[in-house]
Amino acid sequence: MRLLKHVPKFNLSKIAGGVAAACAVTLALGANTALAKKFDGVTVNVMTFTGPQIAEPLQRHAPEFKALTGATVNIITVPFSDLYTKLLTDFATGTNSVDAAVFAPQWVVDYADPGYLQDISAQVAADKALEESDISPFFRSFSTQYQGKTYLLTLDGDFHMIYYRTDVLKEAGLAPPKTWDEYLSVAKAVNGKDMNGDGKADYGSCISKKRNAQAYWAVMSIAGGYLQGQGTSQGAFFDTKDMKPLVNNDAFAAALNIYKETSNYAPADEINLDVGDTRGLFTAGRCALTIDWGDVGTLAIDPSSSKVIDKVGASMLPGSTKILNRETGKLEECTATSCPHAVDGVNRAPYAAFGGWSGGINAAADDKVKQAAYEYFSFVSQPAQSNKDVTIGATGFNPYRLSQFGNINGWLEAGMSKAAAENYLGAIKDSLNSPNMMLDLRIPKNQNYQQVVLDTALARFLASEIDVHQTMAAIEEGWNELNEDLGKEEQLKLYKATLGL
Amino acid sequence: MSHNQPKQGFAQRLDQLTPQLLILPTVLIILFLAIYPLLLSAYLSLSRFKLISGGFELKFVGIRNFKKLFSGSQQYHFLGTMGDILFWEWLIVAFLAVGFGYWIVRYLRSAKVSVIGSVGRAITVAVLLALTLLAFSVLNGTGYPGSLMVTLFYVFTGVAIQFFIALGLALLCAQKIRGKHFFRMAFFIPIMVTPVGIAYAFRMLMDMSQGPFSPIWSAFGLAEFSWAADAWLARWVVLIGDSWQWIPFLFMVLLAAIENQPKEQVEAAQLDGAGSWRVFKDITFPAIAPVAATAVLIRLIEAFKIIDLPNILTNGGPGIATESMTLHSFIAWRTQDLGGSAAVGYSLLFVAVVVCVSFFNFIGQRTVAKGAN
Numbered sequence: 001m002r003l004l005k006h007v008p009k010f011n012l013s014k015i016a017g018g019v020a021a022a023c024a025v026t027l028a029l030g031a032n033t034a035l036a037k038k039f040d041g042v043t044v045n046v047m048t049f050t051g052p053q054i055a056e057p058l059q060r061h062a063p064e065f066k067a068l069t070g071a072t073v074n075i076i077t078v079p080f081s082d083l084y085t086k087l088l089t090d091f092a093t094g095t096n097s098v099d100a101a102v103f104a105p106q107w108v109v110d111y112a113d114p115g116y117l118q119d120i121s122a123q124v125a126a127d128k129a130l131e132e133s134d135i136s137p138f139f140r141s142f143s144t145q146y147q148g149k150t151y152l153l154t155l156d157g158d159f160h161m162i163y164y165r166t167d168v169l170k171e172a173g174l175a176p177p178k179t180w181d182e183y184l185s186v187a188k189a190v191n192g193k194d195m196n197g198d199g200k201a202d203y204g205s206c207i208s209k210k211r212n213a214q215a216y217w218a219v220m221s222i223a224g225g226y227l228q229g230q231g232t233s234q235g236a237f238f239d240t241k242d243m244k245p246l247v248n249n250d251a252f253a254a255a256l257n258i259y260k261e262t263s264n265y266a267p268a269d270e271i272n273l274d275v276g277d278t279r280g281l282f283t284a285g286r287c288a289l290t291i292d293w294g295d296v297g298t299l300a301i302d303p304s305s306s307k308v309i310d311k312v313g314a315s316m317l318p319g320s321t322k323i324l325n326r327e328t329g330k331l332e333e334c335t336a337t338s339c340p341h342a343v344d345g346v347n348r349a350p351y352a353a354f355g356g357w358s359g360g361i362n363a364a365a366d367d368k369v370k371q372a373a374y375e376y377f378s379f380v381s382q383p384a385q386s387n388k389d390v391t392i393g394a395t396g397f398n399p400y401r402l403s404q405f406g407n408i409n410g411w412l413e414a415g416m417s418k419a420a421a422e423n424y425l426g427a428i429k430d431s432l433n434s435p436n437m438m439l440d441l442r443i444p445k446n447q448n449y450q451q452v453v454l455d456t457a458l459a460r461f462l463a464s465e466i467d468v469h470q471t472m473a474a475i476e477e478g479w480n481e482l483n484e485d486l487g488k489e490e491q492l493k494l495y496k497a498t499l500g501l
Numbered sequence: 502m503s504h505n506q507p508k509q510g511f512a513q514r515l516d517q518l519t520p521q522l523l524i525l526p527t528v529l530i531i532l533f534l535a536i537y538p539l540l541l542s543a544y545l546s547l548s549r550f551k552l553i554s555g556g557f558e559l560k561f562v563g564i565r566n567f568k569k570l571f572s573g574s575q576q577y578h579f580l581g582t583m584g585d586i587l588f589w590e591w592l593i594v595a596f597l598a599v600g601f602g603y604w605i606v607r608y609l610r611s612a613k614v615s616v617i618g619s620v621g622r623a624i625t626v627a628v629l630l631a632l633t634l635l636a637f638s639v640l641n642g643t644g645y646p647g648s649l650m651v652t653l654f655y656v657f658t659g660v661a662i663q664f665f666i667a668l669g670l671a672l673l674c675a676q677k678i679r680g681k682h683f684f685r686m687a688f689f690i691p692i693m694v695t696p697v698g699i700a701y702a703f704r705m706l707m708d709m710s711q712g713p714f715s716p717i718w719s720a721f722g723l724a725e726f727s728w729a730a731d732a733w734l735a736r737w738v739v740l741i742g743d744s745w746q747w748i749p750f751l752f753m754v755l756l757a758a759i760e761n762q763p764k765e766q767v768e769a770a771q772l773d774g775a776g777s778w779r780v781f782k783d784i785t786f787p788a789i790a791p792v793a794a795t796a797v798l799i800r801l802i803e804a805f806k807i808i809d810l811p812n813i814l815t816n817g818g819p820g821i822a823t824e825s826m827t828l829h830s831f832i833a834w835r836t837q838d839l840g841g842s843a844a845v846g847y848s849l850l851f852v853a854v855v856v857c858v859s860f861f862n863f864i865g866q867r868t869v870a871k872g873a874n
Contacts, residue, residue: 085835092552114554211818269709269727271819452836456578456821463732463820465645466582477574485549 037070039372044073046359046373047087048102049080053276053295053396054156054357057389058102061380068379071372081212084447091116091362099365100373105143105152105355106442109494112146113444118361121150123374130378131401138432139400142439143358152358153377155386157400159431160221160353163296166313168195168288177289177318178346180222180258187289191265196285196307204265206278206287211459213274216450217353217440218291219458223255224349224438225319226331229339232437233499236349237449239326240501243492245479248472250331251324256461256468263462271462283308291317293353294398297424301415302393310417314427316434319348341436349438350431356400391416398428405429442498443491445482453478546843566844578821578829579845580635581650584643594633601626625859628852648821648829648845649852655740655825656804656856663744664797667751672781674752675759685756692749700813703742707814732822735815739823742810747800754796758789798861805853
């Protein structure tokens with residue numbers, strides 16, 4: 001008995017409980033094994049720009065996607081100015097550290113031609129959850145396809161528009177500008193007024209003009225109405241007869257002068273402001289006018305940062321009553337022949353600048369990784385995610401699905417008033433449906449034409465290093481040099497193809 | 502006896518070869534790590550680089566990349582936008598040419614004349630005259646400087662300012678003052694900070710509307726003023742940042758030299774009633790001159806490579822106003838113009854070598870010789 005005293009007592013109920021728990025764990029593990037996710041152990045490295053916009057929704061959706069599929073999605077970010085080269089170098093040198101990327105659809109030509117991007121035509125066609133037919137036809141084709149094949153998935157829809165302060169213009173008795181001359185008049189009239197009640201003078205116009213950033217599109221937004229009057233297929237970058245750059249003429253000179261004059265009604269350091277900075281200024285109530293993509297509309301309703309809720313209007317880019325005569329290089333008054341799409345004598349050419357961030361997959365990645373990358377992009381693009389994302393300013397994603405334009409409820413839920421939502425979506429729809437919409441450049445090395453030659457010349461012009469004529473000559477020389485280097489005839493053929501000619 | 506001879510011969514040969522064999526690994530490493538990249542980048546500067554599927558393609562284009570820099574589409578970027586050279590500027594150039602001519606003739610008539618010395622002087626004179634002409638052309642208000650002249654501004658103005666401030670601080674810290682060890686440490690800290698950190702710190706400090714000094718700027722009505730939009734102000738801000746980082750290096754070297762000067766001579770001069778300036782001019786400066794010349798030479802070499810500050814502080818702007826040659830080369834590299842980038846790099850190497858070798862031969866060595874005397 002004494003010996004038994006040292007024998008531990010067994011509690012049968014505890015033993016039974018333990019056995020039951022062990023069985024439960026075993027069963028759970030078994031069940032887990034049975035429910036092993038499709039991409040368990042798969043890691044997808046996705047590169048995009050630093051953001052925080054664009055990177056934010058990609059990072060936010062990564063854990064959700066992992067919970068659904070088991071795939072780990074790493075979002076790698078680099079500055080916008082480095083993105084094109086980083087991707088090209090990674091793909092071309094066979095480093096292949098990047099499995100997929102979200103970038104400008106303009107660059108697809110440089111990535112798809114040498115075979116770096118995976119053709120996803122079949123996957124898109126078979127992907128019912130993507131609801132591809134809901135994506136606006138323009139974004140479905142321009143932002144995803146190259147030479148008849150689909151290489152990208154649309155995640156964003158981009159158009160340059162102008163935004164204005166409804167309260168400031170109303171108080172000044174001014175209407176939203178329809179021409180660039182009116183834009184300058186409005187900016188001048190309201191410049192220096194206190195627009196947010198902080199007692200400080202604010203600005204008539206805020207346009208991002210920083211070098212090596214996302215600023216160089218603005219000048220083409222201004223130039224479009226002077227350069228292109230015959231409809232989208234006329235193009236605004238080169239003469240479709242001989243690939244002569246349309247940057248050394250009276251139309252481009254007018255655009256440059258307007259571009260520079262806006263700085264008179266802007267913050268002193270406007271030439272160092274990136275789009276994030278001008279958006280911050282606009283939503284802080286410090287600017288009456290700005291040129292931007294769709295982001296401003298949604299950032300303006302963010303109660304945590306915006307001081308201009310329900311005080312913002314959006315409009316298709318202003319235009320001009322004059323149009324370039326491509327034979328003489330001179331500006332002429334718009335006529336029914338030269339500006340068939342003009343309304344009230346004003347020719348407007350809404351600029352599909354950039355085209356909208358899109359996702360592409362490295363053809364050299366492992367099959368399983370490629371499949372996971374595709375499904376991740378599809379997941380982000382599906383209406384369940386994207387219809388909410390496009391209403392959040394911080395995402396950088398702007399509407400590109402028909403349902404996003406058609407169903408106003410999502411916008412009302414996001415905090416936009418009905419009038420503001422109709423105005424905002426109406427401005428994008430007007431741009432999208434314009435027969436004179438201006439397409440962005442999508443020929444080989446378009447990044448060199450725009451992000452290197454155009455951007456550098458603009459920076460020098462804004463810094464008063466060179467005058468209007470020297471600026472135009474510098475851009476023309478740089479673009480001609482690229483045309484010669486890359487083959488003028490081949491570039492012309494591809495340019496015409498992008499315009500549907 | 503005879504059959505032992507080959508063995509001794511082999512041993513002797515091995516003995517003779519031992520130094521070479523021991524040096525060989527180091528030489529191979531240096532060849533691989535320094536000479537090979539130098540030769541490869543020389544070839545790159547004569548080529549056009551293109552990425553193709555599965556790799557890259559290098560096409561030999563001769564001197565096209567250099568032609569672009571000196572007379573083509575990148576001339577504005579490298580040399581600058583040429584303006585008019587005024588009459589009085591031509592006069593200065595002519596005066597300099599006469600002076601340099603006299604200097605060369607005097608050398609040719611001297612006893613120590615040599616082929617290398619003559620060629621070296623001819624190159625120095627040609628480069629200095631060309632740079633003077635370029636400086637007049639792009640800096641007199643009718644033209645606009647490119648990355649070459651901006652780099653030379655950072656190098657000569659920056660090093661001169663840094664030297665004089667460092668010398669002043671070193672002379673102060675060499676005095677018997679309270680807390681001098683603290684000052685020495687405090688002055689030395691900036692050199693230990695990464696240049697990127699310094700650039701970001703200066704960007705924050707120099708923000709007129711939101712930086713820590715914004716109340717002061719506002720009080721002076723400068724809140725709406727942007728130094729970054731003015732070419733020369735932006736260059737000076739870069740120079741201030743660079744000076745803040747590099748003054749400590751010159752300070753420490755000069756302080757060590759001042760503290761090691763012969764105390765007896767200083768004390769004797771002071772006993773004889775010599776003033777501070779006289780002591781400095783006749784005793785201190787000659788004593789520290791060799792060290793100072795070496796420190797300046799090191800600083801000159803380093804100054805030619807400035808990139809972090811203009812890249813982060815001003816992004817090379819406004820326009821290309823603050824772009825140094827290294828930043829110019831980096832931007833070309835970033836846009837995949839590797840040939841153009843290498844051409845800028847080689848041009849930088851040439852200018853830096855001419856300036857630094859000339860400084861070493863015509864100033865450094867004489868200073869060392871005088872110091873030794």
